[in-house]
Amino acid sequence: MQESRYEMEVQPLGWWVRSHHCNELNLENVDQHVCLMGWVQYRRDHGGLIFIDLRDRHGLTQVVFTPDANALALEEAHGLRSEYVMAIKGVVRARPKDMVNPNLQTGEIEVEVVEFRLLNKAKTPPFIIEDRMDAAESLRLKYRYLDLRRPQMTSNLVFRSRAVQAMRSFLHDNNFIEVETPVLTKSTPEGARDFLVPSRLNQGEFYALPQSPQLFKQLLMCSGMDRYYQVVKCFRDEDLRADRQPEFTQVDLEMSFADEEGVMSISEKLLAHLFKETMDIELEIPFTRISYAQAIADYGLDKPDIRFDLKLKDITSLVKGSEFRLFAEAELVKAMAVPGGSELSRKEIDDFTEYVKIYGAKGLAWIKIKEDEWQSPIAKFLSQEERSAIGAEFDLQPGDIIFFQAGPADMVNTALGYLRVRLAERFDLIPENEFAPLWVTDFPLLEWDDEDKRWVARHHPFTSPKDSHFEMLQSDPGQALARAYDLVLNGNEVGGGSIRIHNSSDQQKMFAALGIDEEEAQAKFGFLLQALEYGAPPHGGLAFGLDRLIMLMNKCSSIRDVIAFPKTQKAACVMTDAPSHVSAAQLRELGLKLREKPKV
Template sequence: MDEARSKLETQPLGWWVRSHGCNDLTLEHDDREVCLMGWVQYRRDHGGLIFIDLRDRDGLTQVVFTPDVSAQALEDAHALRSEYVLAVKGVVRRRPEDMINPNLYTGDIEVAVREFKLLNRSRTPPFLIEDRAEAAENLRLKHRYLDLRRPAVAGNLRLRSQVVHEIRNFLHSSGFTEVETPVLTRSTPEGARDFLVPSRLSQGHFYALPQSPQLFKQLLMCAGMDRYYQVVKCFRDEDLRADRQPEFTQVDMEMSFVEEEGVMSESENMIARLFKEVLDVELETPFQRLDYSRAIADYGLDRPDVRFDLTLKDVTDVVRGSGFNLFARAELVKALRVPGGAELSRREIDEYTDFVGIYGAKGLAWIKIKEDEWQSPIAKFLSREECSGLTEALGLEAGDIVFFQAASPEVVNNSLGYLRLKLGERFGLIPRDTFAPIWIMDFPLLEWDGEEKRWMARHHPFTSPKDGHMDLLEKEPGQALARAYDMVINGQEVGGGSIRLHTREDQERMFKALGMDLEESRNKFGFLLQALDYGAPPHGGIAFGLDRLVMLMAGCSSIRDVIAFPKTQKASCLMTEAPAAVSNRQLRELGIRLREAEKKPEE
């Protein structure tokens, strides 16, 4: 066999022209001469016959080598292996009845090969090129070009392409102008870290890669562009999660002379059209609106999954004088009732206790409601009045389980909010193939940073406070609400935006509330303040996370599955081995010298 393989040499394509793709042929093409090109998916040797499933990006076609059509092609086909690249010429013919594959679009036909060209050989791949193959993610990322040959992963990229196409069509039809903004810009640290790029021509100075085009799109409004959009790469040097990457793609939009409803309505229409055209899913508009405070009260999170009904209940007043000291002393006590949840085993409850520890919880109290008793380590500490109050407040019935969290509001809401999602999965409460979009509004404008000892902008420092809340910046900054809005679908924040500050006076008041004096604000944002002085219109906008949106539409659990060449959770590319060291010559040209302790041995 090795000798046969060595005799089969690769050939140039020459004048051969592909006539069809590997997912095009049906009985309508019976008896037609065709030329297909692709990769060997499977090879089956049946003695006097060889069958090959030929694959391209669109699908599979079975090709067959037989002695009656071409004895030479049959002999040469013995050398073919998985992932070899072929061009085949032959005749389409109906498959025998017992060989029809109803699960394949081309399953009624096969191509009898007259001749073929071996265009390239392949080493044995480190994993099977098929969706059912199990392979470690790091191995897949190391050989991402092979992973992208798998139909599911390739399909995600085609879905992404279709999504971007529909978005552009919608926005162009709605009067938006696509404008590209700079990638090398000025560092204006606020929130996540910037990626810095040293300047060779201005040594000691640095560009920053944009975390978003926020300032430039506001400047475009000052320029009178009226409606702008961009599908843009953004960069954030922050810790990664399944839904974050150091470089990601946004669909960025900004509009002049609008209020919140104008931005939200345009965004709803775009998302509704997108889901209809791409997934054939009807989304009812307008989307549900929910205040931030209500979202936190009922769901614990500001991006709630509203596809199922489990909600949190504040029972602080019910157990304020409890004999259970943790309840009696806690700043906040909330309960999560799970109908029928008494079936949970102690092992499962212990696993949930470990789970909420991720979010700072020191434990997890629980009660199983039985017909004749409350089963729980804490039941003996609850008085009859407290049991009656909990039953009434929570609507308890036999067969239920109730989980309690007593701590600071942040710990209580986060731990029970994420536990709610986990229990929704466990009890099958989350409907599949359902999309529930919702707007979260009336966010706090500022939040206190205990490490920095100052107020920070919750969204960004260019967000306008709600009408009548500007004066709160000096008096009670924690009470000021923002003219901000987030779009959430199935518990995923897919977009967020706000109405902007559009006068210099108001923008300077915001900077002052964030602890910037006049000199610092003008040093960092002088170009923006100057632009606002020249008749900036009222404006607002929104940015959608394209990676997260496509992940949601594709039914994936990680944005890495919908990005062609993603980074790992350590922000490295296993395929190209980036980031990597650079030569001393490059460093000298940039005027950079590494500290000795940070040098690698090879340097």
Template sequence: MGDWRRSHDCGALTASDVGSEVCLMGWAQFRRDHGGLIFIDLRDRGGLTQVVFCPEASQAELERAHVLRTEYVLAVKGRVRARPEGMANPNMPTGEIEVEVHEFKLLNTAATPPFPIEDRIDASEMLRLKYRYLDLRRPKLAANFILRNKAVQSIRRYLDELGFLEVETPVLTKSTPEGARDFLVPSRVNNGSFYALPQSPQLFKQLLMMAGFDRYYQVVKCFRDEDLRADRQPEFTQVDIEMSFVDEEQVMGMAETMVKTMFREAAGVVLPEVFPRMPFAEAIRDYGLDKPDIRFGLKLVDVTSIVKNSGFQVFAKAELVKGIRVPGGAALSRKEIDDFTEFVKIYGAKGLAWIKIKEDEWQSPFAKFLSDEEKKGLTDAFGLEVGDIVFFQAGASDMVNNALGYLRLQLGERFEMIPEGSFAPVWITDFPLLEYDPEAKRWAARHHPFTSPQPGQLGTLESAPGEALARAYDLVLNGSEIGGGSIRIHDRETQRAMFAVLGIDAQEAEDKFGFLLRALEYGAPPHGGIAFGLDRLIMILAGAKSIRDVIAFPKTQKALCLMTEAPGEVSTNQLRELGIKLRTRDKDKEQS
């Protein structure tokens, strides 16, 4: 292009540049024809600059500029000048100046976009995902990826300064299904055998500790073939960390400072100096969930003992009865209450009991079944006042806690209790090591089967598995788990005991994890680590509504890429080379 070289990006020029000759390149965001003048907002990743075609600068270029349209790509040369008095835009970094165009080059034309390239947009997400490369031109969305880059660079600097080594671990590995499903990859040279894409580098990072690498990290892609939600994707990015010769306090201290540093450097956000800690049992007791949003109150209250002899049989027969008091909630309409009732059914509840506290009565479908003693007990337990509403849930413990825990979040939003732009981290500790899977009729690891039991609990693991506590810790931010880790098992016998209680016999353990068990025989150091979900962390930091807003080319909730139309069919020859034959499907039966 000869001497056509970009001198500045479109967000760089200020009043100090007035009088300078510049060359800008970008896309035409808006075009405004004011008769004898044409204004174009020129956009690139750096921002917007208003350029003006006028007869004083070049009548010929003004005439040529009539062909320009939205999203045309152009280069302009011109002189920076101050905007006319009263025309400055204080909301733009470049709002005090404009560029008077002396010459321009049309670098490319553009078809009319299927939706406007601007932040305020009403196009459906499906349409935007189909044209993701256009969606990413929107400044607000592009800003998420600038923020993401700053965050990752901050994390890398922090870990590098602490002596961590960034080591890449395999993407093609062995399937060891525990928890979510693996994505399988057929091997052409080993017909009938399959690799798996890693759900986590967990075993490899432990092996690196056994190899003596001492401190490892990796910003790594992981894969899980599971049902998707707004905060999940089939492929996602982890900041994966492991350390040797450490305990929980050292891992948590390192991770806490890393998160504080990243928030400050990437977004100027100052997090609390010390993150509070909460045992798992307390989180479930007060918030119903092991990822509590502690930015607001509305704690759950256990009233089982108060209503255990109630005339209201739903309460009397329940394993657990809990409630949430909402100050001023008596103003809720019956439709809103019905909507909340439908909401809790997602979590297995059959309904939702409630009481409105009025001046002269308790308004509720079941208030007539409550004795005066029970009413006094509930009044004292909740600190009830006129104008309140209390929501109750009764039944099995897990259902009650889940239903009320998620209802609490809905109520916090409905009553605007969550401070805007606030961040409240909390460590959750003292997790149960195991949880019982009623469908499989066996114990399962709450985190993963390589998590160490707390000191002195090996006997408990074998005699009372449900009572064993883990050396595990999760970091929760604004009601989302952003990181989780543990101190690992580092001796063969404890690992074998863990496999045994999980129902993994010696042969299965050898088949699936023989390489790990052998490595444990050669002087494995005590070690532990943590992994952060980078996508979710950036989503919260950016204030995005969905994890898809911080992933450049995300999948839909059906794991589809609408832009590339992946996944897709492959040729018969490709399948033959892999030794794979697809079962024929009767499409008529599928459609009926």
């Protein structure tokens, strides 16, 4: 590569003003004088000409240095490198027909450079700034500001911005008001660990970062705000997965004088508006609705993907007397048939067996249905009567395969539920470019915590039981159903909410069922209980998980790809090196002293 004979000096922007962005010019701009600014994506030296692909967040424009337009600029352009920041002034020209780039919005034109300014130099990036690069995610996160320059990452954030604008516009037009709620608040039990913030002015006391604005949005309903929304940061100190972050964003809404139908209806319209505005996709309203019990029965999970039809079936009664002891003695036996699935190799079946062990299964039983036999290590233990009953239940045909799971109900449903998705991926059963929203309703209100030996709220302690189920809180807590609803999209929970308890005596009943006595309730939630005594309206709401929703709409594999500066699975920011140690002086100001780490 030829080096410039001139020292490339960084120049000030001065009075230069950008006239267009780098994805804007076309044949209608030919012969216009323009000023573009951006980063050098590529430099190509064609002897007497130098071509630069100039990039900004909007796209690319090809600019060309020629001896006729400015011979000195052409000479200096030899010193330009990838990611240098520059501004050019020039004239728009039509490209020769054989040089048109149909893959670029600006592919029919180029800008002949009359003058340019180098605004900043750049080191060689640790990875190529383009979508085709294969850098490790850890390296991308360390240099996130470079990763975000890539077109796909830029597009994700632009899409996210448009989505938030669309949602805000809809809510504003439907009489919701945006209210900010505190970030430094009181620690209250809501299901996950709080992030705690020590108070310097009140030493020995702590704020908590909110897991959600739950209590504040209920207080806003007590305040007569009627319809509230907020695009809000939430914080949970929990173990992470691909779709979790310690800090995440919700689009939160709450409505007074509303029942389940009212909240679900406005949420459907909001999601339909979002898809139409951002993707020009029409979602059919109303969304499909199934109960929690039906979701578990048919799909094994409370967030089923309904884009494909593989369903689980309970065959416990069919194999209760089986010679196969595992089936005969199991609390629950379920099966799932895959039409044409007998093509699976033994290695693939073994891989699926290892996969279900993640969910507590000890193995995976299977049978391949052949023309004249059932091929499986367990087939010999099944009587002809049992085979006939199973075959009729699933309408089994030669070439099918059927998988079984037996044992505790939670394990059976979870293992087969996730296996169902794996099998759908293996056999290409999931339609592309299809979005299938689903409401799951009628959740259990409480669930038993084996470790603490007490009932805990499945959603949160402020969810109302169904009207006729209040008396069950004392007599049969496990049978009480909640006025709760989750919004599921393509097998992912993207929203959840409930109708809230809106009077103090009923809230006390809920606390009692959770083992929270009156003294503890007053200490932790006294402000809410007091507010409920001053004429609180019936109310309910829902929170959309914005990060997960945008991830699905953009077909990304992780929410980290739709968050500007995410944390790793260890809740660390490798770019800023957070979390980090603080000085002893800072700790003294807070009245804190750290314990020494135990010696290994």
